[in-house]
Amino acid sequence: MAASGKLGTFRLPPLPTIREIIKLFGLRAMKQLSQNFLLDLRLTDKIVRKAGSLADAYVYEVGPGPGGITRSILNADIAELLVVEKDTRFIPGLQQMLSDAAPGKLRIVHGDVLTYKIEKAFPDRVRRQWEDDPPNVHIIGNLPFSVSTPLIIKWLENVSLKDGPFVYGRTKMTLTFQKEVAERLVATTGSKQRSRLSIMAQHLCNVKHLFTIPGKAFVPKPEVDVGVVHFTPLIEPKIKQPFKLVEKVVQNVFQFRRKYCHRGLGMLFPEAQRLESTGRLLQLADIDPTLRPTHLSLMHFQSLCAVYRKMCDEDPQLFAYNFREELKQKKRKGSEKNDTESYEF
Template sequence: MYGLQASKQLSQNFLLNLHVTDKIVRVCGDISNKTVIEIGPGPGCLTRSILQANPKRLIVVEKDERFMPALQNLQQSVDDGKMHIVQGDILKVDQFKLVDHFLEKDEKVLKNSDELANVVFIGNLPFGIATPLLINWLKDCANGTGAFAFGKKIPMVLMFQKEVGLRMSAKNSTKEFGRLSVSSQSVCDVEHMFVVNAKSFVPAPKVDASVMRLIPKTTPLIDNSLVQFEDLEQFCRIIFNGKRKQLNTNLSSYFSPKQCAYIAAGAVEGGSKNMDSVNAVLSQRSQDLTVEEITSMARRFVRLRESDPAIKDLLKRA
């Protein structure tokens, strides 16, 4: 398209199948009153499908300057003010300023509101940046920062490698369940929408892709007053260091038996008073624990870490 070749360095694979791009946009629902932010539009195939759905406005963020002429042609084909082009790396763009600049005052939902925000993220994400970008968004969502300062419930319809999508939505006791599952599901309701065959891309990648929909939870499983998103990430690195190992094995690399029991008691009704249940939790494989159990234990993990400088110092390598 436009005589351009995909850049391997930028993990580019063009999605040129309009049937697929239209289907992705339909996952977003009615966007006629929404500001849609598309990440990595490339030559603009998904962009066309978004414009056909008539959003209130469309902001595209593209790093590769080679695509500017194609995107400018699309911009000129719609009403003034409908489409805006931001050339930059989404991992470096100040997303608070981005949203603040384009949204009118009456479109800005308070970050603690339970309403869906007037913003939608959508994108065929370059595989090389997809997971780091997702983690940044989950962190911002949990903290009410970045774009999520204007409404914590910003829907995200994003494409990932199929394997990554399956990990995001995985249930416990499956081989895909792990850190990314907990990080995603503690903050958002995650839904695997459909698979996109690798042949739909140019050039075709070696793996299929998954379209995922993430809707931030009204009440996240982590409470910023007790557990920050970064705390949960650290705890998950510890317990999923060997996800098929018993929880006790992973915890004991950093904690005494008594401390391990204290953390595990977070997943038990009645806490430390029910030692049989605590021992049962410790004997489980980490991948068999539920997201709710893990986030509950993370609270005790944080209390223990903050109460003991020696543990805090030890955990710097976790």
């Protein structure tokens, strides 16, 4: 180590480059796992910088891979970095980084981010009340495309329940997505990209598309560009209903995104009562049935969910209804009828 200054301050040796890590451990991205490495330190530094001040922060990095963003986080004067990596091939390289990083800064867990329990990973002293400013806890990750959507839906549900990574308060997230997914997450009312993700994310979080990384910056080069998106949970959700209820209404509306909104909303109700119940829902929610799904605002969805909640309270079996199951049963009965007829003489 080289000393500097009169007091003999020591500098740690530079971390090995990500290319050196990849070469040393013979790593390569696996297409079937939708893995893409980001090797440009300027871009990984930019992701970390855009996440906000990380001074003395506790950071949870998901899917670190060979450690591109990991390295930039470690250079950000953090308190501790916890990385969770499912692919065992990357663990030795991360451990190499651990040996070269400041002692006590990096903690490596071999696990799956979809199931990993982070509730007790960080000290209780970092917790904040939900109404307070966000805690000094951050989630950062360059997510494999295959898990990015189910993971953000899982975390949005955690936001609504104030559990998982959000037991610490309104934990901020800075994550990568396919550019198309990033555009859906921030799409405004009337936009072509407006989707289920738009509503589910924006009613719970302040969502910002920070910048776009060209696909050529990744190894191997994906067929799409990548968007970096920042989430800050809201103190009060825009739709004040249980997550699963909101999700069901939104999913049904957007499954027929090119049709009028009444088409998808009708699928919330059994066929025998569909026409009457859909009309009642739209009337009580004061929604024009000829609006397209992309033109429904958060306030529209708030009204729809509130009325649907009352209808479910009146009919306890309604929320469990799934039109796809009804369709399967009809097909099954039709098949059984055909089988019976084929044996008649």
